[in-house]
Amino acid sequence: MLPALDPGMNSMLIGFLLTYCRVQACLLALPVLSERLLPMRVRVALAMSLTPLLAEHATLGGLPESVAHLAMLSAAEVVSGLALGGLVRLFAVALDVAASAIAATASLAQLVGVATEYSPHPIGGILHLAGLALIMALGFPLLVCDLLRESFVLRPLGGAIDVTAIVPVAISFVQRGFMLAMMLAAPFILGGFLFQLLSGMISKVMPALPVVFIAAPGAILLALLALVILVPSIISIWAEAVMGIMQTDLP
Numbered sequence: 001m002l003p004a005l006d007p008g009m010n011s012m013l014i015g016f017l018l019t020y021c022r023v024q025a026c027l028l029a030l031p032v033l034s035e036r037l038l039p040m041r042v043r044v045a046l047a048m049s050l051t052p053l054l055a056e057h058a059t060l061g062g063l064p065e066s067v068a069h070l071a072m073l074s075a076a077e078v079v080s081g082l083a084l085g086g087l088v089r090l091f092a093v094a095l096d097v098a099a100s101a102i103a104a105t106a107s108l109a110q111l112v113g114v115a116t117e118y119s120p121h122p123i124g125g126i127l128h129l130a131g132l133a134l135i136m137a138l139g140f141p142l143l144v145c146d147l148l149r150e151s152f153v154l155r156p157l158g159g160a161i162d163v164t165a166i167v168p169v170a171i172s173f174v175q176r177g178f179m180l181a182m183m184l185a186a187p188f189i190l191g192g193f194l195f196q197l198l199s200g201m202i203s204k205v206m207p208a209l210p211v212v213f214i215a216a217p218g219a220i221l222l223a224l225l226a227l228v229i230l231v232p233s234i235i236s237i238w239a240e241a242v243m244g245i246m247q248t249d250l251p
Contacts, residue, residue, distance in 0.1 A: 014070065015060045018157040020051045021074045023148060025081025031092040031242070032132050032140060034085070050145065058152040073158045083166050084151055090173045091245050095131045095238045097181035099124040102227070105185070105192040127231065134239040143246045173245070180241055184234045191226060195219055 024047035027033045033043060064070040103124065155161075182189075199215040 011060055011063060014063065015058055015157060016051060016055055017070075018060070018073055018077045019055045019058050019152070020047060021077035022081040022084075022151070022157075023047045023050050023054060025078040026085040026144075026148060027081075029082050029085025029089055030144060031089050032136060033144075034089070035132070050148070054145070054148055054152060057149050059156040060158060062158065064158075076161060077157065080151070080155065080161055083161070084147065087166075087170060087173055088242070088246060090170060091177040091180075092238075092242050094177040094181040094184070094241070095128060095235075096124075097178065098184035098234065098238075099127055101181060101185035102188045102223075105189045123227070127235070130231075131235050131238055134235055135242055138239060138243055140243070140246075143243065147246060169249075173249075176245075180238065184238060187226060187230055188223065191222070192219070195222065 024044070027043055027047050032038075033046065064073055195215070195218075199211050202209065203211040
């Protein structure tokens with residue numbers, strides 16, 4: 001059994017706890033706030049500062065009957081927050097997928113791509129950070145607060161999680177994210193294909209010409225020039241798509 005406290009105080013404390021669980025889980029899955037560069041203390045502080053503000057919009061269906069029941073409700077709120085933030089991340093990862101596609105097709109595998117702990121890619125990392133900075137400047141934190149507030153209105157604390165409704169949305173976000181990634185990388189994919197086709201035709205027409213030694217530096221140079229010209233448009237299209245999907249398709 002839970003400790004016998006004043007019913008109003010008990011309800012408020014449990015509401016704060018469940019609200020914090022959903023907010024913290026959502027922040028751990030969102031694109032910007034889940035970066036490894038952001039210390040865990042900052043994430044916890046953000047969640048704790050947002051909890052009192054969002055608790056006003058959260059309604060508790062009923063007090064838990066035991067500690068085990070409270071643990072189950074907390075776990076459900078964690079899953080709900082992870083699902084909410086994970087849906088946004090599933091779509092936002094399109095920028096990293098596009099960077100990997102550009103690296104694979106434009107002879108820039110050492111410069112562009114998804115940066116990892118063992119294989120950092122300088123241009124890919126800059127592209128990733130520039131995209132995150134742009135959505136932060138466009139009001140991403142305000143959309144996150146509004147998204148969490150709407151989630152508490154649509155699904156009160158302790159409510160059941162509708163998995164059958166989440167799975168189709170997740171599949172749709174993956175499809176749309178992949179289509180966005182291919183659209184962002186399409187100029188480089190098409191340009192790389194045409195460049196390789198042209199190199200093959202020249203090699204057939206003039207076998208004595210060392211096409212390989214000429215084409216490889218040329219492909220890298222053209223890819224870098226295209227990257228300089230198209231990066232602002234790529235980041236802008238991606239940021240607008242992420243902000244739009246948060247405004248229209250969630251929660």
